[in-house]
Amino acid sequence: MKDVQNERDHRNIPIDKVGIKNLRYPIRVKDRRDGTQSTIASINMYVDLPQEYKGTHMSRFVEMLHLIKPEISLKKFSVLLETMKQNLDAASAHIEISFPYFIEKQAPVSNAPGLMDYNCRIIGSSNSHNEIDLVSEVNVPITSVCPCSKEISDEGAHNQRGVVQLQTRFKKFIWLEDMIEMVEACASCDVFSVLKRVDEKNVTERGFANPKFVEDVVRDIAERLMADDNITWFAVSAENFESIHNHSAYAQITRGTLPAS
Numbered sequence: 001m002k003d004v005q006n007e008r009d010h011r012n013i014p015i016d017k018v019g020i021k022n023l024r025y026p027i028r029v030k031d032r033r034d035g036t037q038s039t040i041a042s043i044n045m046y047v048d049l050p051q052e053y054k055g056t057h058m059s060r061f062v063e064m065l066h067l068i069k070p071e072i073s074l075k076k077f078s079v080l081l082e083t084m085k086q087n088l089d090a091a092s093a094h095i096e097i098s099f100p101y102f103i104e105k106q107a108p109v110s111n112a113p114g115l116m117d118y119n120c121r122i123i124g125s126s127n128s129h130n131e132i133d134l135v136s137e138v139n140v141p142i143t144s145v146c147p148c149s150k151e152i153s154d155e156g157a158h159n160q161r162g163v164v165q166l167q168t169r170f171k172k173f174i175w176l177e178d179m180i181e182m183v184e185a186c187a188s189c190d191v192f193s194v195l196k197r198v199d200e201k202n203v204t205e206r207g208f209a210n211p212k213f214v215e216d217v218v219r220d221i222a223e224r225l226m227a228d229d230n231i232t233w234f235a236v237s238a239e240n241f242e243s244i245h246n247h248s249a250y251a252q253i254t255r256g257t258l259p260a261s
């Protein structure tokens with residue numbers, strides 16, 4: 001059978017990233033409480049392609065994924081990246097695995113349990129020097145109460161749901177749960193899936209007692225991360241879906257050392 005992918009390309013243009021995108025796949029992720037949890041990921045896998053080749057071998061990406069029967073641990077990630085480079089004759093490899101991660105969270109007063117879902121992502125790359133770069137990302141919904149509105153209004157203050165995206169590079173493994181809890185501690189109040197009336201009173205008053213701009217949220221998170229020796233790099237953003245505007249308020253801070261490319 002003719003192998004078109006292996007034919008020579010004459011345009012002399014290497015490709016930076018080629019591969020598969022948005023492959024839905026069941027995975028198991030390390031879970032701080034239960035050991036592992038099953039979820040469904042959307043996976044992107046890319047390699048570079050030298051200028052002389054017409055195409056990459058798309059089927060091999062899925063074959064490799066199937067072989068490691070993915071339990072998404074940092075160790076497996078490194079193995080997969082190296083395997084991608086070997087099997088596809090590539091100098092660099094890149095994987096992004098996005099998935100909803102579920103954490104059981106109890107309501108603050110009634111202790112009613114519920115499952116919160118957090119969109120998470122692990123991004124991994126291996127460059128031509130076989131250096132592995134891993135980034136862990138959590139997207140955490142929060143409540144924010146506006147400090148300005150509280151100060152100037154005779155009654156109430158506008159408040160809204162926002163989302164904090166935190167990406168970290170680190171020296172030793174960090175739990176997604178630890179990143180999520182740290183972000184939640186820096187919000188006006190955190191968000192729950194189950195709230196009874198006693199809880200609703202609690203989160204309303206807690207948020208009102210703890211007003212924050214998006215700037216306050218990203219600064220409070222940055223302060224904690226900058227004091228943490230384990231974190232070598234981070235990017236944190238906060239987006240508030242303003243209840244008094246039809247647009248968002250947004251702030252972002254990036255700090256730390258990027259790995260050499």
Ligand SMILES: Nc1nc2c(ncn2[C@@H]2O[C@H](COP(=O)(O)OP(=O)(O)OP(=O)(O)O)[C@@H](O)[C@H]2O)c(=O)[nH]1
Nearest residue numbers: 002003004005006018054055056057058059060061
């Ligand atoms: N490179 C490339 N492949 C594509 C594209 N569209 C579809 N294909 C894939 O072509 C694949 C088959 O090619 P290969 O992966 O090289 O399959 P193969 O040659 O039988 O397998 P190997 O012997 O392992 O190389 C299928 O998985 C299709 O998904 C495209 O735009 N570019």
